[in-house]
Amino acid sequence: xxxxxxxxxxxxxxxxxxxxxxxxxxxxxxxxxxxxxxxxxxxxxxxxxxxxxxxxxxxxxxxxxxxxxxxxxxxxxxxxxxxxxxxxxxxxxxxxxxxxxxxxxxxxxxxxxxxxxxxxxxxxxxxxxxxxxxxxxxxxxxxxxxxxxxxxxxxxxxxxxxxxxxxxxxxxxxxxxxxxxxxxxxxxxxxxxxxxxxxxxxxxxxxxxxxxxxxxxxxxxxxxxxxxxxxxxxxxxxxxxxxxxxxxxxxxxxxxxxxxxxxxxxxxxxxxxxxxxxxxxxxxxxxxxxxxxxxxxxxxxxxxxxxxxxxxxxxxxxxxxxxxxxxxx
Amino acid sequence: xxxxxxxxxxxxxxxxxxxxxxxxxxxxxxxxxxxxxxxxxxxxxxxxxxxxxxxxxxxxxxxxxxxxxxxxxxxxxxxxxxxxxxxxxxxxxxxxxxxxxxxxxxxxxxxxxxxxxxxxxxxxxxxxxxxxxxxxxxxxxxxxxxxxxxxxxxxxxxxxxxxxxxxxxxxxxxxxxxxxxxxxxxxxxxxxxxxxxxxxxxxxxxxxxxxxxxxxxxxxxxxxxxxxxxxxxxxxxxxxxxxxxxxxxxxxxxxxxxxxxxxxxxxxxxxxxxxxxxxxxxxxxxxxxxxxxxxxxxxxxxxxxxxxxxxxxxxxxxxxxxxxxxxxx
Numbered sequence: 001x002x003x004x005x006x007x008x009x010x011x012x013x014x015x016x017x018x019x020x021x022x023x024x025x026x027x028x029x030x031x032x033x034x035x036x037x038x039x040x041x042x043x044x045x046x047x048x049x050x051x052x053x054x055x056x057x058x059x060x061x062x063x064x065x066x067x068x069x070x071x072x073x074x075x076x077x078x079x080x081x082x083x084x085x086x087x088x089x090x091x092x093x094x095x096x097x098x099x100x101x102x103x104x105x106x107x108x109x110x111x112x113x114x115x116x117x118x119x120x121x122x123x124x125x126x127x128x129x130x131x132x133x134x135x136x137x138x139x140x141x142x143x144x145x146x147x148x149x150x151x152x153x154x155x156x157x158x159x160x161x162x163x164x165x166x167x168x169x170x171x172x173x174x175x176x177x178x179x180x181x182x183x184x185x186x187x188x189x190x191x192x193x194x195x196x197x198x199x200x201x202x203x204x205x206x207x208x209x210x211x212x213x214x215x216x217x218x219x220x221x222x223x224x225x226x227x228x229x230x231x232x233x234x235x236x237x238x239x240x241x242x243x244x245x246x247x248x249x250x251x252x253x254x255x256x257x258x259x260x261x262x263x264x265x266x267x268x269x270x271x272x273x274x275x276x277x278x279x280x281x282x283x284x285x286x287x288x289x290x291x292x293x294x295x296x297x298x299x300x301x302x303x304x305x306x307x308x309x310x311x312x313x314x315x316x317x318x319x320x321x322x323x324x325x326x327x328x329x
Numbered sequence: 330x331x332x333x334x335x336x337x338x339x340x341x342x343x344x345x346x347x348x349x350x351x352x353x354x355x356x357x358x359x360x361x362x363x364x365x366x367x368x369x370x371x372x373x374x375x376x377x378x379x380x381x382x383x384x385x386x387x388x389x390x391x392x393x394x395x396x397x398x399x400x401x402x403x404x405x406x407x408x409x410x411x412x413x414x415x416x417x418x419x420x421x422x423x424x425x426x427x428x429x430x431x432x433x434x435x436x437x438x439x440x441x442x443x444x445x446x447x448x449x450x451x452x453x454x455x456x457x458x459x460x461x462x463x464x465x466x467x468x469x470x471x472x473x474x475x476x477x478x479x480x481x482x483x484x485x486x487x488x489x490x491x492x493x494x495x496x497x498x499x500x501x502x503x504x505x506x507x508x509x510x511x512x513x514x515x516x517x518x519x520x521x522x523x524x525x526x527x528x529x530x531x532x533x534x535x536x537x538x539x540x541x542x543x544x545x546x547x548x549x550x551x552x553x554x555x556x557x558x559x560x561x562x563x564x565x566x567x568x569x570x571x572x573x574x575x576x577x578x579x580x581x582x583x584x585x586x587x588x589x590x591x592x593x594x595x596x597x598x599x600x601x602x603x604x605x606x607x608x609x610x611x612x613x614x615x616x617x618x619x620x621x622x623x624x625x626x627x628x629x630x631x632x633x634x635x636x637x638x639x640x641x642x643x644x645x646x647x648x649x650x651x652x653x654x655x656x657x658x
Binding site (some may be wrong): 020141270 | 346349350353354374405409426429430433450455457459460461462463464466467468469470471475497514516544559589590592595596597598599600601602603604605606607610615621626636637638640641642645646648650653654655658
């Protein structure tokens with residue numbers, strides 16, 4: 001049987017993660033990598049796989065079954081999503097929640113025009129967390145949702161720290177408040193403010209001679225990012241930051257709590273929890289699993305934009321229906 | 330818009346749970362209940378809904394969009410599943426894991442003959458736990474699965490206790506070993522024997538004058554049921570059993586632990602956990618959510634047997650694709 005040929009567009013953390021994930025799936029192979037950098041200067045992990053300029057992607061249409069878009073949601077994917085959806089079956093990890101309907105509409109139009117299947121917003125949130133929220137709300141229609149993130153590195157908040165005057169480098173961890181998680185898990189259905197759900201912990205390398213008290217004050221009062229949270233700021237050296245905080249762990253919890261019974265006397269708690277050693281490596285593992293679903297749907301003649309909600313779990317598995325029923329049901 | 334008309338076949342704990350769950354879903358209504366008992370002697374919770382003999386079910390073919398089969402897996406469903414699949418769209422909770430392929434094949438043949446959609450093995454295990462296992466194994470192909478059950482009442486083990494000489498009544502709880510769950514959650518990938526995964530706790534009402542030491546011995550050494558476990562036996566009065574152990578709580582954990590990275594240096598842990606106040610009420614809530622999926626698939630002209638693996642999450646929701654993308658993705 002021929003393997004599913006995967007292309008990667010964008011070779012950052014996510015692109016490298018996809019490259020590694022493809023190796024863990026024997027029914028797939030990496031066909032090529034597209035980059036915005038000079039292809040001759042990019043060396044990738046897999047020997048013998050060509051690197052091309054992203055501008056030449058269209059010329060390699062017949063070498064790829066599914067192109068995985070590994071750019072960022074802010075500026076790359078809004079453009080690349082619709083552009084590539086017309087040329088290839090695609091999977092992206094677009095994660096700007098508020099702009100998902102707009103992104104879906106544009107990708108859907110392009111994918112239908114090209115006769116391709118294009119999945120948007122694949123990953124863990126949006127993605128597996130969304131699936132957990134949907135299953136939970138359908139099974140327990142009278143109930144409440146809670147999503148907690150962390151402990152993990154927030155790229156956006158780390159960037160925000162680094163923009164503060166006097167800051168040389170920094171990392172920010174989002175941490176769920178343990179007592180809040182415990183109250184939800186115990187079925188107490190608490191009302192939780194933003195401050196009651198998450199803590200923010202910052203590790204900051206100050207520039208020489210910088211006013212640390214002022215830096216701390218500037219971070220803690222920053223609107224949207226930190227002002228609504230209990231924030232801790234630790235000043236450390238660049239060596240300590242590089243040594244102790246170079247990982248990109250993440251994770252979180254999705255809860256659905258609900259009631260059933262004649263007088264709603266019965267409580268149920270559903271919890272989906274992730275504890276991830278590497279956010280980009282886990283995200284790219286999900287992208288690759290959904291690439292299999294995209295390939296199959298496309299083989300069936302389907303076209304248009306899809307999300308994780310539209311994909312039956314069986315489409316993710318390399319095993320046959322008989323096998324998954326016998327082994328996993 | 331017309332409501333989805335649900336029928337119930339079998340009015341025990343599960344049937345009553347379905348009746349209650351239908352009330353929580355405004356796009357559904359209960360059409361009728363079929364029973365093996367004398368219909369004139371069965372009074373159900375919902376006023377105005379007719380109760381018929383299960384032998385007359387075929388006559389009510391046009392009153393029902395989806396029939397939910399609420400019989401047991403040992404003797405009812407192997408017969409009722411294929412029989413009703415030819416007449417109605419159906420959902421069942423067949424949970425004899427080893428016989429699922431056989432049940433699927435028989436129901437599939439009948440459902441295709443009748444032009445119906447019939448879902449088998451819906452519930453939480455098999456069911457939501459199976460979905461968690463499948464997603465986990467597809468996202469982390471190099472990893473391990475762990476399923477723990479409980480704390481919860483096992484009907485089969487409670488029945489086994491009650492068959493012991495000198496036992497008047499009894500209840501058995503399956504309890505996951507906390508340290509084992511914790512080791513898995515911490516990513517230690519432990520090898521666990523049967524004894525290391527679950528404890529069994531029995532509450533027993535002895536007949537007057539019975540030999541309690543002998544009862545305890547007979548329970549603890551019972552092959553398959555108790556011999557491979559650390560089992561605790563508590564003797565209590567019938568009043569205590571009725572007062573403290575009349576509920577049917579259950580739940581459990583599905584873990585997928587796996588590794589990614591260049592040298593598999595990165596660990597990830599995925600956990601799906603249920604804490605259920607009532608096993609039959611939660612199970613029936615799942616059956617009802619999947620009845621919506623069955624109705625939709627049938628409306629699209631699909632026929633044959635399906636499992637939870639075959640159903641895209643969006644089919645479970647009363648909301649439109651636009652709505653779930655905007656609100657839940």
